[in-house]
Amino acid sequence: MDRWPSAGGTVTRFRQEGNHLIFTLPLNVRDRADRVYTSLNVTGRITFSNGSSKNVYEPLPVRPAY
Numbered sequence: 001m002d003r004w005p006s007a008g009g010t011v012t013r014f015r016q017e018g019n020h021l022i023f024t025l026p027l028n029v030r031d032r033a034d035r036v037y038t039s040l041n042v043t044g045r046i047t048f049s050n051g052s053s054k055n056v057y058e059p060l061p062v063r064p065a066y
Contacts, residue, residue, distance in 0.1 A: 012026070027060075038062055
């Protein structure tokens with residue numbers, strides 16, 4: 001399992017479409033000849049304007065570059 005700490009200064013974008021929250025995350029993955037990535041598991045904490053927060057987990061599928 002590879003893990004990378006969140007880097008300071010990266011740009012995370014957010015927009016809302018109806019009931020959906022959509023985030024754009026800057027992700028970097030090491031290119032390794034001995035493995036093929038099929039998904040990236042992303043975790044985070046969302047804090048809302050009323051002070052409540054929610055932990056989120058989302059497996060993101062990886063599409064081939066070709």
